Amino acid sequence: MTPSTDLNIPLFERAKALIPGGVNSPVRAFKAVGGTPRFVKRAQGAYFWDANDQRFIDYIGSWGPMILGHGHPAVLEAVQSAALEGFSFGAPTEREVELAEEILSLVPSMEMIRLVSSGTEAGMSAIRLARGATGRSKFIKFEGCYHGHADSLLVKAGSGLATFGNATSAGVPPEVVQHTLVLEYNNIPQLEEAFALHGKELACVMIEPIAGNMNLVRASVPFMRRCRELCTQYGALLVLDEVMTGFRVALGSAQSVYAQSIPGFKPDLTVLGKVIGGGMPLAAFGGPRAIMEHLAPLGGVYQAGTLSGNPVATACGLATLREIKKPGFFDALSARTRSLVDGLAAAAQAEGVPFSTDCEGGMFGFFLLPELPQNYAQVLQTDNARFNTLFHGLLDRGIYIAPALYEAGFVSAAHTADDIAATVAAAREVFKTL
Numbered sequence: 001m002t003p004s005t006d007l008n009i010p011l012f013e014r015a016k017a018l019i020p021g022g023v024n025s026p027v028r029a030f031k032a033v034g035g036t037p038r039f040v041k042r043a044q045g046a047y048f049w050d051a052n053d054q055r056f057i058d059y060i061g062s063w064g065p066m067i068l069g070h071g072h073p074a075v076l077e078a079v080q081s082a083a084l085e086g087f088s089f090g091a092p093t094e095r096e097v098e099l100a101e102e103i104l105s106l107v108p109s110m111e112m113i114r115l116v117s118s119g120t121e122a123g124m125s126a127i128r129l130a131r132g133a134t135g136r137s138k139f140i141k142f143e144g145c146y147h148g149h150a151d152s153l154l155v156k157a158g159s160g161l162a163t164f165g166n167a168t169s170a171g172v173p174p175e176v177v178q179h180t181l182v183l184e185y186n187n188i189p190q191l192e193e194a195f196a197l198h199g200k201e202l203a204c205v206m207i208e209p210i211a212g213n214m215n216l217v218r219a220s221v222p223f224m225r226r227c228r229e230l231c232t233q234y235g236a237l238l239v240l241d242e243v244m245t246g247f248r249v250a251l252g253s254a255q256s257v258y259a260q261s262i263p264g265f266k267p268d269l270t271v272l273g274k275v276i277g278g279g280m281p282l283a284a285f286g287g288p289r290a291i292m293e294h295l296a297p298l299g300g301v302y303q304a305g306t307l308s309g310n311p312v313a314t315a316c317g318l319a320t321l322r323e324i325k326k327p328g329f330f331d332a333l334s335a336r337t338r339s340l341v342d343g344l345a346a347a348a349q350a351e352g353v354p355f356s357t358d359c360e361g362g363m364f365g366f367f368l369l370p371e372l373p374q375n376y377a378q379v380l381q382t383d384n385a386r387f388n389t390l391f392h393g394l395l396d397r398g399i400y401i402a403p404a405l406y407e408a409g410f411v412s413a414a415h416t417a418d419d420i421a422a423t424v425a426a427a428r429e430v431f432k433t434l
């Protein structure tokens with residue numbers, strides 16, 4: 001494809017004239033890796049086709065939601081019949097109750113749930129609820145974790161534990177982030193010190209249990225255990241942001257993975273998104289009845305939404321959850337994802353490229369580093385230029401991974417063994433050039 005025949009280029013020019021950066025969410029602009037974003041025309045199964053009708057094997061899956069692949073027949077059927085009944089009512093529907101029942105039956109830490117439209121909204125509302133329920137203002141988040149773009153969450157660490165965060169976005173006043181304490185992921189001594197200093201003032205600790213916004217970095221079991229213990233000891237809420245990991249790493253979400261190593265492990269609040277909407281705008285937060293009853297209209301914590309619990313989105317989410325609940329679904333998905341990362345690791349080793357990788361369920365990550373990083377500072381040691389060469393080499397060969405090295409990848413149930421083999425073969429060719 002020469003630039004003069006690439007139909008993505010004029011589309012991007014048109015988009016840039018009208019939409020800041022030509023995109024409606026920054027990472028889509030390919031700013032980190034350079035080049036022209038692919039404009040998607042349509043998608044089916046594990047593939048999408050761009051403006052040139054070139055096919056790509058899709059390892060983003062809309063950044064996580066498309067766990068069944070694109071256009072799954074049962075989901076399509078559910079969405080079509082829901083759309084025929086009406087797009088939005090602004091009044092309760094039975095399907096919202098069904099979706100709540102389905103989610104709560106699979107994630108027992110939640111007794112009640114509130115449906116919203118985006119992960120940002122869910123995360124922001126969970127923080128408000130934690131503050132309302134505890135009567136405290138401060139909270140902890142971790143460097144490298146992303147919880148959506150609410151003002152108080154766009155923060156990086158201050159200069160020490162006594163100073164709270166600095167805003168990472170223009171337009172966020174310092175006063176808005178003055179209650180957000182940003183700590184290093186997986187650093188137990190620092191967490192203990194922060195609790196010793198501020199524990200009685202903390203409303204919550206918010207954490208991505210398996211962080212997918214610094215590629216893929218797991219909270220270690222001792223770290224997660226300590227988060228749980230300290231929250232309990234000081235009366236702060238532990239909020240797991242499972243927008244990405246929820247129903248993606250296991251049917252019981254990441255909390256069920258940690259419960260295998262930490263008996264009785266449960267968060268106080270869970271934030272969900274992505275898979276529960278199956279590709280439609282739907283997210284949620286939930287927890288024990290005693291906490292959730294602080295929400296309006298029962299309690300004093302206000303939260304609302306015109307499109308919350310949208311009937312087409314709930315139909316899409318329900319149909320998706322009913323598919324992934326089928327026996328053997330996660331075993332097959334995990335095995336497929338494992339075969340991808342093992343294949344990539346073997347190809348990198350054969351070509352002498354430093355490589356480390358990890359996966360859980362249908363989520364994977366890799367680094368051009370010999371050892372898996374444990375925190376954001378270590379992730380930053382990755383060589384950007386090499387990653388970009390890998391990204392473009394794969395893109396040229398019809399393989400679409402995230403256009404930034406800080407993002408996890410996703411395998412769907414529609415990816416076949418042949419797709420994985422083709423991906424590994426393409427990666428091996430590119431590894432030779434690194």
Ligand SMILES: Cc1ncc(COP(=O)(O)O)c(C=O)c1O
Nearest residue numbers: 118119120146147148241243244
């Ligand atoms: C862990 C996590 N939390 C929250 C969000 C925000 O979700 P949304 O983009 O739906 O607002 C994301 C988005 O990628 C996420 O990965």
